[in-house]
Amino acid sequence: MAWLLAVTVTWAVVVGGLTWWSARHDPPTVKEQRTLADAGPVVDRALGELVAAVGDGAWALTGPQVERGCRITPMADGATLTRGLDVLVAEGGERALLDRVADRLPADWRAGVRAGASGPRLRADAGEFVAVQGRVTSGGRVRFTADTGCRPVGAGYPQPSAAPADPTLDAALRALGRPARSAPEQVTAPCPGGGTARTVAVSAGDAPVALTGLRPLAAGSPVADLPEVYAYRSGPATVLADGTGAQVRLAASTGCPG
Structure with a gap:
């Protein structure tokens, strides 16, 4: 029986060695093995593809949302990363x-x-178990999202860095006669052909507010001109003033080249 014991021990060593090698060298094969840190760059690239596909118009990237507390297994918690792109079109x-x-x-x-x-709803698969959707949120408003589903947190997803001062938003605030009520928030996404799409946003205080003061800032015809929403071009950026919520939000966005 000694030979049987030797074979069993040898087999256990081989299986253990293969498991060790696979854990360190083979790519994860299911979503539950890929952390937010692994999936974050895929989500970022998906947002860049969406910006390039939307092209010109009134749009703004929204800040990443990490929601904790979902269940990967009965014994393991996880988190979901979602990034968004809001687009305004004619109703x-x-x-x-x-x-x-x-x-x-x-x-x-x-x-x-x-x-x-x-x-109507757009659905797409950006790879690496990242789902892309687009849906109508209200008349003339479409939201595109890319999300990871429930994942192990791992090293987590890096939060956006502080935004520098933006002269385009400063000019809009002066035209409205309001100071910024929040620090600038910057959200970026890598463009598929190189470069970076960017949105810098601030709160301009409580709504409502007359947006007619922004009209002299428009280079040419406005991109959107509605009672509570105004969008215009200023150099390479599109400035979107949205007063439909409790707070007036100003966002300056620069898209992908081409």
């Missing part, structure tokens, strides 16, 4: 925007738009 043009973005996304994402009970 009635929401489906056309979703279709256009779906057509411009990478072919291997298999993007498509389907009608549903709550309106």
Whole structure:
């Protein structure tokens, strides 16, 4: 029986060695093995692809949201990372925007738009178990998101760094006769062809506020001119003033080249 014991020990050593090697060298094969730190760059690149697909217009990147407390297994907690892109279009043009973005996304994402009970919805797969969606949130407003689903936190997702002063937003605040009520927030995403898409945003205090003071700042025709929303071009940036919430939000966004 000594030979059987020797074979068993040898087999255990081989299996242990292969497991050690696989854990350190093989790529993860399921979502639950990939942390937010692993998935974060995929989500970032997905936002850059969405910005490039949207093109010109009134849009703004939103800050990343990390929600903890989901369950990976009955014994393990996790977190979900979601990043977003809000786009303003003429009311009635929401489906056309979703279709256009779906057509411009990478072919291997298999993007498509389907009608549903709550309106049309874009769905795509950015790879690495990162889901991309686009949906109508209200008349003339479309939100695109990329999210990781529930993952181990790992090293986590880095929060946006402090934004530098933005002369475009400073000019908008002066035109409205209001000081900034929050520190500037900067959100970025890597463009697929190189470069960086960027949104810098501040709060301009309580709504409502007359946005007509922004009209002299527009270079050419406004991008959007509604009672509570005004968007205009200023150099390479598009400035979006949104007074539909409790706070007036000003955002200056620069898209991807090309």
